[in-house]
Structures are given as structure tokens and as C-alpha cells.
Amino acid sequence: xxxxxxxxxxxxxxxxxxxxxxxxxxxxxxxxxxxxxxxxxxxxxxxxxxxxxxxxxxxxxxxxxxxxxxxxxxxxxxxxxxxxxxxxxxxxxxxxxxxxxxxxxxxxxxxxxxxxxxxxxxxxxxxxxxxxxxxxxxxxxxxxxxxxxxxxxxxxxxxxxxxxxxxxxxxxxxxxxxxxxxxxxxxxxxxxxxxxxxxxxxxxxxxxxxxxxxxxxxxxxxxxxxxxxxxxxxxxxxxxxxxxxxxxxxxxxxxxxxxxxxxxxxxxxxxxxxxxxxxxxxxxxxxxxxxxxxxxxxxxxxxxxxxxxxxxxxxxxxxxxxxxxxxxxxxxxxxxxxxxxxxxxxxxxxxxxxxxxxxxxxxxxxxxxxxxxxxxxx
Amino acid sequence: xxxxxxxxxxxxxxxxxxxxxxxxxxxxxxxxxxxxxxxxxxxxxxxxxxxxxxxxxxxxxxxxxxxxxxxxxxxxxxxxxxxxxxxxxxxxxxxxxxxxxxxxxxxxxxxxxxxxxxxxxxxxxxxxxxxxxxxxxxxxxxxxxxxxxxxxxxxxxxxxxxxxxxxxxxxxxxxxxxxxxxxxxxxxxxxxxxxxxxxxxxxxxxxxxxxxxxxxxxxxxxxxxxxxxxxxxxxxxxxxxxxxxxxxxxxxxxxxxxxxxxxxxxxxxxxxxxxxxxxxxxxxxxxxxxxxxxxxxxxxxxxxxxxxxxxxxxxxxxxxxx
Ligand code: SF4
Ligand code: SF4
Numbered sequence: 202x203x204x205x206x207x208x209x210x211x212x213x214x215x216x217x218x219x220x221x222x223x224x225x226x227x228x229x230x231x232x233x234x235x236x237x238x239x240x241x242x243x244x245x246x247x248x249x250x251x252x253x254x255x256x257x258x259x260x261x262x263x264x265x266x267x268x269x270x271x272x273x274x275x276x277x278x279x280x281x282x283x284x285x286x287x288x289x290x291x292x293x294x295x296x297x298x299x300x301x302x303x304x305x306x307x308x309x310x311x312x313x314x315x316x317x318x319x320x321x322x323x324x325x326x327x328x329x330x331x332x333x334x335x336x337x338x339x340x341x342x343x344x345x346x347x348x349x350x351x352x353x354x355x356x357x358x359x360x361x362x363x364x365x366x367x368x369x370x371x372x373x374x375x376x377x378x379x380x381x382x383x384x385x386x387x388x389x390x391x392x393x394x395x396x397x398x399x400x401x402x403x404x405x406x407x408x409x410x411x412x413x414x415x416x417x418x419x420x421x422x423x424x425x426x427x428x429x430x431x432x433x434x435x436x437x438x439x440x441x442x443x444x445x446x447x448x449x450x451x452x453x454x455x456x457x458x459x460x461x462x463x464x465x466x467x468x469x470x471x472x473x474x475x476x477x478x479x480x481x482x483x484x485x486x487x488x489x490x491x492x493x494x495x496x497x498x499x500x501x502x503x504x505x506x507x508x509x510x511x512x513x514x515x516x517x518x519x520x521x522x523x524x525x526x527x528x529x530x531x532x533x534x535x536x537x538x539x540x541x542x543x544x545x546x547x548x549x550x551x552x553x554x555x556x557x558x559x560x561x562x563x564x565x566x567x568x569x570x571x572x573x574x575x576x577x578x579x
Numbered sequence: 580x581x582x583x584x585x586x587x588x589x590x591x592x593x594x595x596x597x598x599x600x601x602x603x604x605x606x607x608x609x610x611x612x613x614x615x616x617x618x619x620x621x622x623x624x625x626x627x628x629x630x631x632x633x634x635x636x637x638x639x640x641x642x643x644x645x646x647x648x649x650x651x652x653x654x655x656x657x658x659x660x661x662x663x664x665x666x667x668x669x670x671x672x673x674x675x676x677x678x679x680x681x682x683x684x685x686x687x688x689x690x691x692x693x694x695x696x697x698x699x700x701x702x703x704x705x706x707x708x709x710x711x712x713x714x715x716x717x718x719x720x721x722x723x724x725x726x727x728x729x730x731x732x733x734x735x736x737x738x739x740x741x742x743x744x745x746x747x748x749x750x751x752x753x754x755x756x757x758x759x760x761x762x763x764x765x766x767x768x769x770x771x772x773x774x775x776x777x778x779x780x781x782x783x784x785x786x787x788x789x790x791x792x793x794x795x796x797x798x799x800x801x802x803x804x805x806x807x808x809x810x811x812x813x814x815x816x817x818x819x820x821x822x823x824x825x826x827x828x829x830x831x832x833x834x835x836x837x838x839x840x841x842x843x844x845x846x847x848x849x850x851x852x853x854x855x856x857x858x859x860x861x862x863x864x865x866x867x868x869x870x871x872x873x874x875x876x877x878x879x880x881x882x883x884x885x886x887x888x889x890x891x892x893x894x895x896x897x898x899x900x901x
Contacts, residue, residue: 514675
């Protein structure tokens, strides 16, 4: 049987796990390249003017990969009544019109339609591997995703505390390779340990006073750094710690297991008084997480959303009120192809400064005006 | 006892479902006020009060609520999630009562009954009974009011199918404007709150009608027929009710109106779903060689400019068919 060539949208480090899984299923993987200016330009050229940024980036990615010869594209549907679920259908239509004959396989989350999910998996499984084999392949690559998430979170914690600016990012890039190259679960676990160990060796100041920023928003712009101008790195370098509300291990779990992860149940509960309705995308999560960050004593919140993103616009309208009620600074970036990194950095700098000032004032008040010398921003 | 006054905004769901609520409230002798037709002041107010990134219709809704809120005892903003058991309303509709509540101070109580026929088959009836009992009426009175609402709504939908154009006002008792009959047929597709609002559509609907163009609207195709034309690719259909309405009627017109001369898609700046709707229609109309024009309405679109574009579009069609 001919070996099929397959590709998928680019999404953060996770592409390495997707690649592993598809190779296990007997595909030749045509790796998508990390989205660049060229990717976006291509997307902007061929996508409808008012489509959202993720739509354009993904179309651009396809247009970069397809000339290399691709038989199939696998992508995810969407959760709830939002546009992502229709992305694939329109991408397909546009690509067909441009003369690309490529087959789309759209994975819908199993929670929404278990039978449909099973059918799609069987469609993907064109070499007819046993279910046991597939189960093991999924398990192994799932382990990889978890490892990728773990070391990423570590980097997010260390970055604002590093003594030499840039040292965490450099090391992080290096140790990621350990995990990417690991194959068996045992190897992945070892690579993860080694990566964490190496990261721990970076000189940091753990005593440093660091403001904590929560980050919520739409899934693609949260998970793909090139779509948000590496905002997490920028924030880290400004001396603030970011906690992102979404990691694939958390998100996918919520959508795959009927039990639902505990954390998310409370996110929904926290959003309830403000937005009782599931509005698609992750609008409700953005609100719920905002409330949880407030309760956990975070200093501020950043919301990332593509311009014209429906659920995040609803969320932002309500977040404005939450921000006033709790005296909790919230900064929203509506991203489109016109967003520039420089402008974004300026706004971030001002925002982080504000958070630092607020935090100092609060500490001063608590300490009766005498602030401990050990507490310093540097 | 004074009768409470219930405020209804003349936009969004108004053009689709007002007859139901009117029939319902009238039957209970409750007083309703509908905000006045859209004006520049209303839009400006909405632009000020709503989030800058929101779409034009949501801003408009804010503007209408702003003019209503001091005049009424209750604001009626039901959360209509699903009615036909197939599609849901745009997520912004679903979050409407919350967006309003968290954006204005000193609001009268907001009636935000939830209607979702997917989880509960008769949820509109149940919501109606709840609403009636909230105002102190018995189940029987509530049921009668519900029936009256349904009657009015059916009557309205029949009128629409016959070509009634409820420009600025939904009036089932003395419908004013009907689409002219002619061999020059143009489909004017878009959400009812764009197509029938004279301020928003920049009077295009009236302009076409005056120029002896037969205007086909999505509302002219009855639901059972539309439903058959809904899926587009991969057997998928659009999730959102009004988008689905536009696309399915488009597909119906394309296949069943042989002398269809052209299609005008009216869309609002900042609309989420419309880029999908618009591109699908553009590709499909192109394949059938039917002229297609997209008009995007924003806060600053000038009337003259838009009418000129429509005129040019009509001229192009006339030249082509000669
Ligand atoms: S959540 Fe936002 S960005 Fe994602 S599909 Fe929906 S509208 Fe587009
Ligand atoms: S369908 Fe479009 S125009 Fe209508 S409320 Fe939703 S985003 Fe706005």
C-alpha cells in the first residue's frame, strides 16, 4: 500500500507529539513550518478579509506545506457553537478552488460525538492497525505532550527570576529537544527529568518579588506563540510570571474524558454568576479563570483574542465589570495582521509597571510603610 | 394597580420574533414599548457604550437599550438559544443579557428567560408560562397568551413568505410594504436586523423596490424547504440560526430561481460568522456565474456611496444580460 503523506496545522510544541502519533499510524509526515510573516501574508492574501487571525495563519500554513505534496490534512473540529468547527470546511473549499486536491480529516472531540470520533480514528487508521496498537501509540504521545507542558511551565516560572536575561529561553530551546527526540514512555520520562534538571541549573533569584499575571483567551492565540508575538517570553523578560489558563493536557482532558477534570468544573462554576451560558469557544473559561486568578491573589490578567472573536468579545464586556468590581487590572489584546510586536511591548511594559506599583503599595500598606529591603524587583 | 411597562429593543430578534411576544403580552394586557427606529443618535450611543471590538448590530442593541432603560419597568432580553432544534443563535445573542447587565448601572430588572428547545422540547411554552406567572397570571392565561403569540408569529411568517418587507416596523395588522413582482430578481441576503432596518441598510431595500427590482429575502423561503438546503460541505451546516438561514435560502435561490439576476450580501463590520457565509456564497455564486456583491456596513458607511455601488451593480447586470 502506498504510504500517505499527511500534515496538520502548527500549534506550539505539540506538533512534535502529533508527528509522533501520525508516524506511528504509518504516515509520512510533512511537517508544517513554524508560522512566520510569510505564512501570515499568504493567509491574508487568500483568506476572507474578515476571518480571524487563527484562520489566516492556518490557511497560510497549509499553503506553505501543500506544495511539498500532501494527501491528507488532519485537524480538529471545534468545541461548541464557534467558528473553529467550520474552519476546516471552508479551508477545504478555498483550497479546492485553488486547485489543491487534499483530503481533510476533521477530529471532533470525543465528548461531543463518541461514535463520530471513533469513525474518524478508523479513517485515519488506513493501515488497519489494531486498536491496542493505536491505544499504545496515543498513550505514548500523550505522555510526550504532558512532558512538553511540564517543562514549558517550568520555563514560565523561571524566566522572570533569571539573573541573565535570555538564559532561560536559550536553555529551554535546548532541553526541548530531549523530549522531542524521545520515543518510548520511559525515554520520555527520562528526558523530562533531565530537561527539568538542566533548567534548574540556570542561575535565578528565587527571593525576587515577582508579579503574577494570569492569561486567558482563545485557544489558538494562547497556544501558538508566533500568533501572539511570543507574549509569554516578553512578559517573563519584563519580570512577571505568567500563568496560562490553557495547556493541551488540561484542555484535551476536559474534552475527552466524560469525568471532566476537576479544575475545569470549578472554572465553569466561577463563571456562572457572570455568564451562565456556554457561548462557544472559551469565552466562559476566560471569565471563570479570571475569577479564580483573583481568588488566588494574582496581580493582573491578560486576555488574548483574535479580532472579531465572538466569545472573547462577550467575555471582555463582562471582564470590564469584573475588573472594576475587584480592582483587578485586565489588559486585552485583540490580535490581527496589523498588530505589531513593538506596540504590544509598549502596552505590556506599562501594564506590568502598573502591576508592580500596585503590588508595592499593597505591601507597604500591609507592612505599615516599612518595606523589607529583601523585597526587590531586581 | 398600574400596569408594568415592558421594553423591547427594535433590533436583533425584533425583526424575527416580535409578533410572538406582542401577541403574548397583548393577550395578558401587559404594556410593551418598542424603542424607536434606529437613528444616528441611537447608533452613536451604542458605539459609546459597547465594546469597540463588538459588531455593529451589538452596538446598535446597546444604543436601543440605552434609550429604553429609563422609560420602562422591565427590559425584555430573553436568552434565545435554540428554537428549531438544529441551530443556535450567534454567541453574542447568547451573552446578550449578561453584556447589558454588566455594562449599565441603574437598569430596570432584565427579563432574561432562557429558551432552548434542544434540552427541553417545549421550552418556549414553559418559558411563556413562567413569564405569565411572574406577572401573576394563571397557567391557563399563560397558555392562552402563548397560543396567541404562536398564532401571530405564524401569521407573520406567512406574510414574509408572501413578500412582506417589515421595514423598520413589524406590523402584522397593517403590513405596508411588499416586494414588487418583476422579472428582475435580486436576492438581498443578510440578517433580518440588517436587511429590514432602514438606517442600517441605508435604504437599499426601498431603493431596489422602487426601481422595480423584485427583492428575494431569506425569510421568503419557508423553513421546511430551507432546512433541506442547509448543509454545504462535508454535510456540515452552519451552527448559527441566522447564518444558516442566509446560506440555506441562498442555496435554494441558486437552484430554484432560474431568472435570478444577482445576489447582494449585506453584512455588518465586525461580524464573526459572516466571513464564512460570505466566502461560501461568493465561491458558489461564482461557479454559477451569478453576479455577487458584498456590502459591509459600518458606523461610517455613507448612504450615497452604498446606493452608487448598488446602482453600478444593477447596471453591470443589465449590460451583461443584453
Ligand atoms: S473562538 Fe474566536 S477565534 Fe476561535 S473560532 Fe471562535 S471566533 Fe474564531
Ligand atoms: S451574527 Fe454577526 S452581526 Fe449578528 S450578532 Fe453575531 S457577530 Fe454580530
